[in-house]
Amino acid sequence: xxxxxxxxVLACSAGSLWAQPMLETxxxxxxxxxxxxxxxxxARPDGELAFTSSYFQKQLRNTLTFQITPRLSGSFRYAxxxxxxxxxxxFDRSFSLHYEIATETRNRPAIAIGLNDFLGxxxxxxxxxxxSKTLTPRFxxxxxxxxxxxxxxxxxxxxxxxxxxxxxxxxTRTGNQGGEVEVDQLFQGDAAFFGGLEYQATDKLSLAIExxxxxxxxxxxxxxxxxxxxxxxxTYRLRPGVHLSAxxxxxxxxxxxxxxxxxxxxxxxxxxxxxxxxxxxxRPAGSARALGWTFEPENRGRIRSDLSVALAATGLELxxxxxxxxxxxxxxxxxxxxxxxQAIGRAARAMTGIMPASVDTxxxxxxxxxxxxxxxTLRREDIEALESDLDGAWKSLARARIETPExxxxxxxxxxxxxxxxxxxxxxxxxxxxDQPVRADFGAELSARYEPAPGFVLKGAVRKKxxxxxxxxxxxxxxxxxxxxxEFNIYEREGDPTIPELVATRFFRAGPELYGRLTLGYLEPxxxxxxxELLWKPLDSRLSLGLEVNYVRQxxxxxxxxxxxxxxxxxxxxxxxxxxxxxxxxxxxxxxLAGDWGATISLDRTFRNxxxxxGFATFTDVSFDDFGEGSFDKGIRIxxxxxxxxxxxxxxxxxxxxxxxxxxxxxxxxxxxxxxxLLNDTQKPGLRSGWxxxxx
Amino acid sequence: xxxxxxxxxxxxxALALSACSAPQAPDPRKVLSRAQLDQLDTPLxxxxxxxxxxxxxxxxxxxxxxxxxWQTGGQVALMFRxxxxxxxxxxxxxxxxxxxxxxxxxxxxQAIPEFYPRFHSGLDGTFQTTFRxxxxxxxxxxxxxxxxxxxxxATTRTDERCVSPGLDVTNSYxxxxxGLMWKSRQWISKNVGYVLTERLVR
Numbered sequence: 001x002x003x004x005x006x007x008x009v010l011a012c013s014a015g016s017l018w019a020q021p022m023l024e025t026x027x028x029x030x031x032x033x034x035x036x037x038x039x040x041x042x043a044r045p046d047g048e049l050a051f052t053s054s055y056f057q058k059q060l061r062n063t064l065t066f067q068i069t070p071r072l073s074g075s076f077r078y079a080x081x082x083x084x085x086x087x088x089x090x091f092d093r094s095f096s097l098h099y100e101i102a103t104e105t106r107n108r109p110a111i112a113i114g115l116n117d118f119l120g121x122x123x124x125x126x127x128x129x130x131x132s133k134t135l136t137p138r139f140x141x142x143x144x145x146x147x148x149x150x151x152x153x154x155x156x157x158x159x160x161x162x163x164x165x166x167x168x169x170x171x172t173r174t175g176n177q178g179g180e181v182e183v184d185q186l187f188q189g190d191a192a193f194f195g196g197l198e199y200q201a202t203d204k205l206s207l208a209i210e211x212x213x214x215x216x217x218x219x220x221x222x223x224x225x226x227x228x229x230x231x232x233x234x235t236y237r238l239r240p241g242v243h244l245s246a247x248x249x250x251x252x253x254x255x256x257x258x259x260x261x262x263x264x265x266x267x268x269x270x271x272x273x274x275x276x277x278x279x280x281x282x283r284p285a286g287s288a289r290a291l292g293w294t295f296e297p298e299n300r301g302r303i304r305s306d307l308s309v310a311l312a313a314t315g316l317e318l319x320x321x322x323x324x325x326x327x328x329x330x331x332x333x334x335x336x337x338x339x340x341x342q343a344i345g346r347a348a349r350a351m352t353g354i355m356p357a358s359v360d361t362x363x364x365x366x367x368x369x370x371x372x373x374x375x376x377t378l379r380r381e382d383i384e385a386l387e388s389d390l391d392g393a394w395k396s397l398a399r400a401r402i403e404t405p406e407x408x409x410x411x412x413x414x415x416x417x418x419x420x421x422x423x424x425x426x427x428x429x430x431x432x433x434x435d436q437p438v439r440a441d442f443g444a445e446l447s448a449r450y451e452p453a454p455g456f457v458l459k460g461a462v463r464k465k466x467x468x469x470x471x472x473x474x475x476x477x478x479x480x481x482x483x484x485x486x487e488f489n490i491y492e493r494e495g496d497p498t499i500p501e502l503v504a505t506r507f508f509r510a511g512p513e514l515y516g517r518l519t520l521g522y523l524e525p526x527x528x529x530x531x532x533e534l535l536w537k538p539l540d541s542r543l544s545l546g547l548e549v550n551y552v553r554q555x556x557x558x559x560x561x562x563x564x565x566x567x568x569x570x571x572x573x574x575x576x577x578x579x580x581x582x583x584x585x586x587x588x589x590x591x592x593l594a595g596d597w598g599a600t601i602s603l604d605r606t607f608r609n610x611x612x613x614x615g616f617a618t619f620t621d622v623s624f625d626d627f628g629e630g631s632f633d634k635g636i637r638i639x640x641x642x643x644x645x646x647x648x649x650x651x652x653x654x655x656x657x658x659x660x661x662x663x664x665x666x667x668x669x670x671x672x673x674x675x676x677x678l679l680n681d682t683q684k685p686g687l688r689s690g691w692x693x694x695x696x
Numbered sequence: 697x698x699x700x701x702x703x704x705x706x707x708x709x710a711l712a713l714s715a716c717s718a719p720q721a722p723d724p725r726k727v728l729s730r731a732q733l734d735q736l737d738t739p740l741x742x743x744x745x746x747x748x749x750x751x752x753x754x755x756x757x758x759x760x761x762x763x764x765x766w767q768t769g770g771q772v773a774l775m776f777r778x779x780x781x782x783x784x785x786x787x788x789x790x791x792x793x794x795x796x797x798x799x800x801x802x803x804x805x806q807a808i809p810e811f812y813p814r815f816h817s818g819l820d821g822t823f824q825t826t827f828r829x830x831x832x833x834x835x836x837x838x839x840x841x842x843x844x845x846x847x848x849x850a851t852t853r854t855d856e857r858c859v860s861p862g863l864d865v866t867n868s869y870x871x872x873x874x875g876l877m878w879k880s881r882q883w884i885s886k887n888v889g890y891v892l893t894e895r896l897v898r
Binding site: 264265266267269270271272273274275276277278279280281282339384385387388389390391392393394607608609647689690691692693695696 | 782
């Protein structure tokens with residue numbers, strides 16, 4: 001009896017009505033949630049990012065999968081196929097989606113629907129409906145029905161044909177360039193059943209057996225000997241997130257698989273190893289109200305230098321400090337903390353130790369490239385009272401006033417002009433290129449930055465490659481469009497050393513909620529010219545609108561000072577929208593580098609710790625045929641905050657864009673310091689989402 | 697003479713603090729001696745975290761409304777109220793803040809219910825505040841003489857058991873008759889575990 005009560009309590013505290021399964025369905029050979037070669041219904045934990053590499057007899061599949069929402073995951077796959085369909089070798093790139101329609105409950109199984117290779121050239125084209133039920137905490141059974149490739153064994157007339165005869169037959173793909181969704185084929189033609197069992201033998205070892213409905217029609221001819229539709233597998237957890245599997249496939253082949261998973265929500269150093277903040281120094285009781293004096297001007301210099309030292313010790317730069325009645329207005333530059341709120345919290349604490357007792361209001365203005373997107377007003381007594389408060393983060397946010405700054409910046413004397421330089425290593429990867437999945441250059445980058453006045457930035461960099469193989473891409477461009485991007489490999493080959501960027505930029509406020517940027521020079525590795533931008537970004541709005549107009553000329557392959565003859569006016573109207581649930585969307589409409597007109601739609605999942613994972617697609621008036629392989633420009637982009645990896649505070653990030661193929665249609669200029677990203681975290685939504693770090 | 701003494705104190709303090717910046721730094725327990733500690737007139741606290749394999753000494757760096765912030769040379773901070781831990785910084789899975797008013801009342805011998813709550817706040821990997829509530833109970837209180845660097849202290853050891861879903865922790869406090877916390881073992885968070893503190897210099 002007592003045992004039953006205990007079990008009940010445990011189950012309730014875990015938030016479910018039945019015993020939590022020990023078993024966790026992992027990634028299959030295609031890198032999406034599944035058994036061995038077949039799908040299963042359970043989704044992976046929300047936000048998980050996984051890389052799976054699996055190999056068996058002349059076929060290697062590398063897959064990147066992101067659990068986009070708690071139910072939906074998307075995969076991008078890159079397969080090396082030797083001797084397939086009597087061809088020598090092919091690379092095949094494909095996308096998959098897995099959607100968990102229903103999560104498992106005590107009485108109901110988990111149900112998922114999925115699409116494979118719905119965009120690519122079609123080798124792995126299949127659709128499925130999978131149903132999984134956990135029978136005991138260690139035992140799970142899965143069954144499903146598949147179409148396309150998954151209807152190869154034991155196929156029968158499509159049950160969906162009761163909805164119409166068009167479901168009865170599946171047409172072969174019309175052999176397009178890839179990229180086009182041929183919706184009219186989905187869930188058509190014969191269907192077949194598949195299924196399997198999973199068993200968690202120990203904490204680290206799990207076993208699976210499955211009946212596969214995939215006949216491997218293209219492969220069985222020349223790739224491997226197919227005997228039976230049954231696969232068995234064993235998966236061993238090497239460490240959390242890292243799994244090694246061995247498979248015995250189709251009665252004839254051994255396969256291996258390694259998967260790495262991480263979750264942006266779970267940094268290895270948890271909240272980070274940031275050093276202790278400056279402690280709050282409270283005013284002695286009664287001191288503030290007793291004295292109505294303003295302090296002597298000569299003291300202000302000392303206050304300014306003391307505060308400058310205190311801020312520098314905590315990783316912040318004092319940009320300006322001015323005084324009003326009972327108020328100190330501090331401008332700071334944060335080059336250290338991912339969350340601006342943390343910089344503001346530290347600046348406020350540093351101020352408590354230095355400001356005269358008569359100052360009872362702190363106004364803190366985060367400055368980025370000489371412009372300010374907001375000012376935060378804090379009462380000194382709240383800083384004193386909430387340092388040790390249990391709910392201090394929320395209370396301090398509730399009591400803070402966040403507004404659009406009205407006074408222009410007042411930089412401290414001697415701050416401008418300023419000059420800084422940096423020498424650091426760079427890593428420039430090229431992932432999932434059609435000929436080679438991983439290429440990269442590693443080298444040294446010397447960068448310098450000169451700011452003669454607030455908002456006026458001259459910056460540049462020189463790169464010297466030390467080692468790398470980006471120059472080994474020899475695929476010639478076959479583009480019928482102006483070759484604005486497709487000759488990127490010539491740039492990689494001929495440029496060393498290079499000047500990736502050398503620009504003069506003016507940042508300015510053009511109105512209360514209007515910001516501007518004007519950039520002139522060598523804007524990016526392939527283009528030089530002039531770029532201008534206006535951004536309307538209200539302090540507390542989910543929507544912001546931008547307009548960018550550029551006139552650029554193509555740079556020489558050497559990427560030094562020379563220019564080629566191609567020039568173009570390009571630009572976009574952009575709408576940015578924050579959905580408020582971690583997703584941000586962007587729509588850009590305009591003229592692209594090859595002179596094509598169209599629109600780019602992007603969707604990113606932004607984690608509050610700085611991770612960003614998203615995708616984009618561009619459709620322009622270039623026909624799919626003229627565009628070439630892939631039919632239109634699309635890709636996946638990932639931003640990883642270095643602080644997430646290292647645990648130490650830094651605003652450095654690593655970003656990469658993965659394009660299945662780089663062509664010339666829908667290509668956009670890559671000018672740096674676009675205003676939206678620059679200002680976003682200093683405005684209300686950005687400040688709010690990082691406010692948990694205010695007292696960090 | 698005074699100046700020399702001052703310099704020696706500064707040196708010992710520097711030595712004591714340098715021991716804490718890196719986990720590989722020498723163990724302050726091996727570096728420091730009773731004779732050296734007697735030279736110091738700055739309060740000094742020793743803190744050891746098993747899980748992080750680290751021992752360090754800390755000095756007070758701030759006081760605000762009864763909360764004292766102690767810091768190591770490497771700027772790891774521990775915050776206490778009457779010797780009861782209310783916050784940590786620089787450890788990763790830090791205790792952001794804690795409401796320990798019932799624990800303090802219990803230690804002070806005030807009348808409180810047998811089971812009393814304790815509240816902790818932390819920060820998750822996406823910068824959001826998390827809260828945890830414990831139900832606590834005093835499970836032991838007995839006199840115990842402890843020795844810190846060769847010096848005995850007559851204390852009362854009080855153990856407090858605190859339970860929260862999926863967690864069962866025991867905090868121990870060794871206080872003298874004046875209420876000074878000479879030694880303690882207090883729980884910080886799931887991933888940091890316990891901190892053991894010893895007051896080296898009053």
